[in-house]
Every structure is written in C-alpha cells, then in structure tokens.
Amino acid sequence: MNVIILGATGQISSYLIERLLNETTAQLTLYGHHVTQRITVIDDQREHLVDGDILDEATLNQAMVGQDFVFLNTPTAEAMNATAAAMKKAGIRRLVISGTIGLYNEVGGKFGEWGKPMMAYFTNRQPERDAIAALDQDNAIDYTYVRMSMLYNNAAKTDYTLVPFGTPVTGAQVSRQAVAHFITDMVKAPTTHQNENVAIIETGSENLAKPSFY
Template sequence: MMTQKVAILGAAGRIAKLAEPILLEKGMDLVLYAPHPRKIDSDIRENEHVQVVEGDVMETGKLAEAIRGASVVYANLAGSTDNDHPNTVDQAESVVDAMKSAKVSRLIWISSLGIYDEVPGVYGDWNRKTLGHILVEYAEAAKVIEESGLDYTIIRPAWLTDNDEVSYEITQKGEPFKGTEVSRLSVATVVAEIINNPEQNINESLGIDKPGTDGDKPSWM
C-alpha cells in the first residue's frame, strides 16, 4: 500500500501542530507549508517523513509545486485583518488555483462557526457581533471552496480551547450549531480522521463543538 502524502498549509498553526504527530503516527508523509517554518516543532521538522517548504499561500505557483503528488491538502489558514495583506478569500482562491494546477482534488478547509448564520439565539447574535467582518470573509471563502469543484470538507469549529481532551459532536450544514466551545485537539482529531479516510465527508461542511457546552457565549467570556 502506497504511503499517503498530505500537504498541510499553515503548518505552524495551533490545530495543525496537534494534527501533525497524529498523522505521522498513522504512517503518513507530510509536506508542511508555512511562511515561518521555524515555528513548527523541531521534532516534527526533523522527522524523516516530513518535508518543510517555506512559502506563502498567495505564491500560487510555488504552492502548486509543493502540493503536487499529495493525496490530501489540509488548509489551516487564518487570513489577515490587515488591509495590506491577503484575507481568507484571497487565500481560498489561491489554494483552489494551486490544487487545480497540481491536479490534487481532496481538500480539508478550516473555517468558523456562523458562516451560514447557523448559530441560533443569543449565542448567534454574540458570535456575529464579536467576529464582525472576519465572519463575512470566512463565509465568502467557504463559498469559493464550495463552488471550486474540488472534493472538499469544510470544518466549522466552535470557540477554541487548549484543553487536553477529545470530546466533540458534529452538525451538518443546514442544522443549527450547538455548543459554544471545543478543544483544538478535538478538531485536530477530526481532521486526522478525515485525512485517514478521505472518501468520507466529501462536499460536506461540519460544525464541531463539545457536547454540553450550549450557552449564550463561551464559558471564559
């Protein structure tokens, strides 16, 4: 059986850094694409199954070369609130173009709760006001992904914690979002599970929260 090659964009991000050791443990080869690769943990960078590429996702040609031959691209991108830098929509368009150029079709895209106005009640109002224009950009980026023709899975986490726990429930697009929070480790676990079973959850948008955390806003707010 051929070893699966996975390209991770934004590989120094906090969720990505939790997913990387899980994927290596499953025997996968990783291409870690990041603008500041020194932020990736050294034991991961130096692993023989890891290739590190320094680059920005807006360098579409360079990105296409980096991901060529990968079976899955996992995009863990935050965008920018700075008008002089690319936002999430620009990043989504570049990723789609690079994947089509490299002939890679499977994409996992981290987004946010609330992009479909699916968060009900007081919590939904609070989330919308708190995230503001960032939520609008995430929604536009998700639309780019959904209309790309790629085999995508969009992941919409609740507000993130650093709790060392795996506890989550999933809602589909069109269903009301549930809890207020979820651990980054839970999201990383879901990402790794989908990468390990890439035929699952194709063209789905998954909301992820911790069961029993329903409320008007996250507990620490």
C-alpha cells in the same frame, strides 16, 4: 498517503501533526512562513518543511506535486482560491479547510445571543462565502469546510459533534485538539464528509450560554 498542511505553524496544525505522526503512516509536508525556524521536526523521515506563502504561486505549485490530501489552516478567500488553483494544477482532489462559525448567521440559542457582537464581523465576510461556494460547485475538488466554534486548548476534550449546514449552531466551544481529531479521522478515511460544510462543536456544549473559558 501524502498530506500537505498549509499554515503549519498554527496551533491546530501542531496538534494535527502530532496525531498524524502517531496514528497514521502519512508523509507530511509542512508549509508556511519560516517553518524551518519555527517547527521542531519529530520524524525527519516523514516531515518535510517548506518555507512559503500560500499566495506564492510558484512555491505552492511545487509543494503540491505528489500530494493526496490538503489541509488549509488559513481560511481567507485569497488562500482558498490560491489553494484550489494549485490543487487543480497538481491533480489533487481532497481539501479540508478550518474556518469559523458565524459566516452564515447560523449561531443560535443563548450562545448566539451572547456572541452576537463578535459574530457580526463574520456575517459580513462575503468573499469567504463566495470562495466556499466556488469549491462547492467545482467538480475537480472534494472539499470539507469545517466551521469551528470558539476555540480553546484542552487535551482531555477531543470528542466532537458535527452540525450539518443549515442547522443552527448552539455549541459554544470546541478544543483545538478535537478539531485535529476530526481532521485526522478524515485523513484516515478521505471519502468521508466530502463536499460538506459542517460546524464542529464540543459534545455537550450545546447548553452553554457562553464558552466555559469566558
């Protein structure tokens, strides 16, 4: 299995890299801005660094060759569209994107009331919704869009609960380590959660009025 991580210097990517190295035999291509300066390689037989911008078509196309699984840690419409185009050129089907709750005005409960001022920004992001809809209609790509609840770091909290599209999201938080856990689970079983748009929350956070770290 060859996995490319786009936006490899992000926090979720760092936890994902660690899990993939420990739990799989995947070959990793770590792609992003100045990764050769910002990432310390743990296993030089399995980690391959590529300095590049997701919107740099030539560099991205070259990095995609031979990949089996793509993780996009930059959920802008431009990045999603560019990634999809490069994947189709290379004949790659499997894509996972880490995104955010609030795109569909789906945050409910006490948490939804508390977070309404922040969520207003995301409900106006029509370009992102359009890019996700395009993936949903594209028979050449098997995508998973992961709508993450409010993020924090907690290595002891790697459990997660998935909330299907169309269901109100009341879970107030999820750890970055739990998100990395979910993505690792999909790398291990790539046919799971294909063509799904799901929210991810910390199990048990459904009754919180706001994140525990606020």
